[in-house]
Amino acid sequence: MIEINFDGIVGPTHNYAGLSFGNLASSNNAGAVSAPRLAALQGVAKMRRLMALGLRQGIFLPHVRPNVSWLRTLGFGGDDAEVLATAWSTDRALVANALSASAMWTANAGTVSPGTDTVDGLCHISVANLSTMPHRAAEAEQTERQLRLAFADPRVFHVHGPVPAPFGDEGAANFMRVVPPSGGRGVEIFVYGETGGGVFPSRQRRTASEAVARRHGLNPDRTLFVQQSEAAIAAGAFHNDVVAVANGHVVFAHEHAFADPAAFHAALRRIVPEVAIIEVPADRVDLDTAIRTYLFNSQLVTLPDGSMTLVLPAEARENAGVWTWLTELIESGGPIRRLEVVDVRESMRNGGGPACLRLRVQIEPDALAAIDPRFLLDDAACTRIEAVVAREWPEAIAFDDLGDPRLWARCHRACTALTQALGFQPDEI
Template structure:
């Protein structure tokens, strides 16, 4: 079966703001209280999608969630009309309103975990919705995420969508998941990366129990499934997800030297299962964990172009770090597996704690399965222009923390999302 990869990006929503809600995410914490630029952030995201389309990649889109999340506030006991609920919540606890405004669903790497059909017992592509239970502002996302996934991948001949695992076991989706495939193709080795306890005051967001549950539900071969512990050093340095310190594509694992608790055992298992694997480990004496995390070197999209060339889609911050950029250009010059560096500007989303890889969920499918995906979730240049037009008209230019209490902002953000969904052909209650 020919496997085609589609990257589904999350569009940055109109409520994008810097409330600093994500514990352990250093960029989010460092920019807390700053004034955000939702319109610019969304346009930067669309520009990245356009660039990938121009390079020959397949590109999809997930929609911003309904925000402010008034239903969530009602579940916390606030009553009355929408405006009354928001006003009373703002007066009672501004942090709750900040959670209800979060646009973090744009990080679609956390939407779920995807196991392609070649890896599963029943030959279907399985997708498990992530529960995101560690952080309050993210824990409310899974219902709307599941609705979009079931709509986009609704053909039961090719896909099976699973509801989240119980919230007692933290699961943050593909941000803690990698897949390595032999160069000849076929079934892959699926790698689930988990943490344990609190490290340096930061929570480990992916539990081993949740990862094992997802693997069982997807019908993965235990002999080709690896459970790998993230290193405490990486978590303490700010690697709140594995994709901040490691990324895989095809037969290549691109990782920091200190990403995993026991790299020697992990690499040995990987080489046994995929003898032609290439492990490109960046040594700490060339690029420190601090530089890797600050530049989001590994939170890049490592992708294979139609001509077989492996490309690393990097945030501009990676080029601005001398140690990172020197190491990367040396690797390309020396004929390593990464043959092209593509720099994109997603600075507004980076300031909230996520780079190019956080913004996408990769879904690998056969040609028939691709044809069955709801076309409203797939992009071309015309659709990108339509999205840009809506964003330019409707998205706020700037949001400060105190603006979250302004009824005019509530109304504007609600109207902006509704305008977008209509423009893309979705009914008012579909998504």
């Protein structure tokens, strides 16, 4: 199997409107001035670094913003400029939702089950409905369009539409997969929330997780449904990938990530006895620190030589306690052999670290040709993206700028320029 990380390109409307209740970074930075150009360039630099490590990389394009069609469903009429102007004068929050660049968090694009795990041998992808938050629920249509375009070959892929909205589904941000060291079939782990700890909403429902597992034709004996800790949700772990990540036979998690970690660990060990569970104790890194530094929202990846690397945000290195624990982890000689630090600070201030920016897709090597090549990244494509971003992306956006028609027009032109530079037609995306 080979793995491709598909990162979202940070869109030109990236701003700090504080739309995501329960996401502490998003709330704490609400009203600040964003830097869309820098955020996008930092994202491309991260992708370049992973490619330099020998990993395969793909991209998804920013969604069309402002989302005028969404505002039209709320009763605003006229041409696009009139819709936006009327909406801004009526309810600024609606326009902020319509300008959200949160589709960059492609870990929420959908849930992916490789063909080794499914009954029909196809790689199944279910689009997430993201129904908990209005600005994210509006993403599903455009996300599905890109997924169906990228993974159109029915001999390899089966793309499913979203689960009905009442059953909240946040995609791969609440999903892990563990594979024995020898490879083969994996154990697919769906993490769901219940009450949200009485503070913030839990975003993933067990019903949605079970529906995705049925759609994908997963073996029930190799599928686990695990409840997220209410303490983690209350502390701001709005998705499981803020407190846990898995790769190969390794699970890397906070002590308080799951409601019943002992039961989860026992169930997983029954299926994969060789699983390595690395649990960070709360007395070394408390939940607040883990969430603030996005320690677990790192990419745990396997390099071509078979060793594992943890790709961390710079904030993890800047915290003495976190970095000391990580240094001890590497020195212990366990399965994680290397730490790689990347700077994605500008996008992370909106509530997601390196792992939020990517959707993992695992396929057989001969299936690589079944993916639309325009979604696969190389150095030349990186250079084209960087050139468009440097030329077209706004340097800064304050909240009041969201009502400026010049910004609306500029961001529309920017997305059009990017789609053309990468070989897409505007009506494809």
